[in-house]
Amino acid sequence: xxxxxxxxxxxxxxxxxxxxxxxxxxxxxxxxxxxxxxxxxxxxxxxxxxxxxxxxxxxxxxxxxxxxxxxxxxxxxxxxxxxxxxxxxxxxxxxxxxxxxxxxxxxxxxxxxxxxxxxxxxxxxxxxxxxxxxxxxxxxxxxxxxxxxxxxxxxxxxxxxxxxxxxxxxxxxxxxxxxxxxxxxxxxxxxxxxxxxxxxxxxxxxxxxxxxxxxxxxxxxxxxxxxxxxxxxxxxxxxxxxxxxxxxxxxxxxxxxxxxxxxxxxxxxxxxxxxxxxxxxxxxxxxxxxxxxxxxxxxxxx
Numbered sequence: 001x002x003x004x005x006x007x008x009x010x011x012x013x014x015x016x017x018x019x020x021x022x023x024x025x026x027x028x029x030x031x032x033x034x035x036x037x038x039x040x041x042x043x044x045x046x047x048x049x050x051x052x053x054x055x056x057x058x059x060x061x062x063x064x065x066x067x068x069x070x071x072x073x074x075x076x077x078x079x080x081x082x083x084x085x086x087x088x089x090x091x092x093x094x095x096x097x098x099x100x101x102x103x104x105x106x107x108x109x110x111x112x113x114x115x116x117x118x119x120x121x122x123x124x125x126x127x128x129x130x131x132x133x134x135x136x137x138x139x140x141x142x143x144x145x146x147x148x149x150x151x152x153x154x155x156x157x158x159x160x161x162x163x164x165x166x167x168x169x170x171x172x173x174x175x176x177x178x179x180x181x182x183x184x185x186x187x188x189x190x191x192x193x194x195x196x197x198x199x200x201x202x203x204x205x206x207x208x209x210x211x212x213x214x215x216x217x218x219x220x221x222x223x224x225x226x227x228x229x230x231x232x233x234x235x236x237x238x239x240x241x242x243x244x245x246x247x248x249x250x251x252x253x254x255x256x257x258x259x260x261x262x263x264x265x266x267x268x269x270x271x272x273x274x275x276x277x278x279x280x281x282x283x284x285x286x287x288x289x290x291x292x293x294x295x296x297x298x299x300x301x302x
Contacts, residue, residue, distance in 0.1 A: 162199035180219035188296035210235030232291035
């Protein structure tokens with residue numbers, strides 16, 4: 001009797017071991033299938049024969065979830081394409097009459113130089129043209145339909161160029177400049193036009209909203225796997241509750257850095273940094289000012 005019991009237990013253990021091995025094999029197969037399809041726009045065919053009814057039900061439910069997820073992604077992409085097309089058409093439709101209005105306003109300003117109305121029309125018209133251009137730029141960036149080459153660039157040199165371009169505006173605002181840019185090159189992966197646009201937007205933002213602090217700074221340095229550049233000021237900071245929202249399009253709460261503007265400048269910075277595989281961080285204290293830091297990576301040119 002003890003011998004039969006031992007044999008029975010041994011068979012039970014053997015059966016459980018085989019079942020465990022079969023389950024692990026099927027789970028590994030499922031893992032390989034999911035990894036193989038992780039970056040593809042099609043659902044993995046996870047239906048496979050299984051001696052475990054619960055596992056087979058899980059696989060079928062998983063495939064159904066993938067199909068639903070990809071359907072939603074398709075809808076979002078279609079919506080993005082339609083939005084991009086709408087912004088493109090709207091930009092063109094608005095630009096034509098605006099050009100005519102600005103031309104007439106310029107003629108009036110030359111004919112009646114003492115009349116301030118024509119000057120105001122020109123100023124507001126140019127603001128509207130700039131707003132249309134920013135919407136169009138952001139739409140192109142987010143659609144990823146425009147060629148965007150990434151090259152190995154010297155971040156130190158790029159920061160110096162941005163400072164040089166903005167130096168007159170900094171002096172006109174009466175701000176004391178403080179620059180800490182190393183002489184040594186900091187090589188990062190970036191798009192030259194995109195990098196300059198990001199720095200220009202941040203410096204313009206600091207001039208506009210940090211003027212009461214009397215100082216503006218730009219500093220740069222290397223970090224593991226890349227480099228960083230910071231634009232800071234000592235003006236009124238951004239409330240903590242708004243820090244997560246300032247990069248949203250058209251976010252214009254009165255206390256934010258986007259107030260009295262379109263709210264697109266920081267959104268464009270974020271979109272450019274995403275295309276360059278980097279990120280933008282912000283730290284702010286309502287009494288000690290704000291700092292925006294762009295983080296860049298190194299890598300292969302594309």
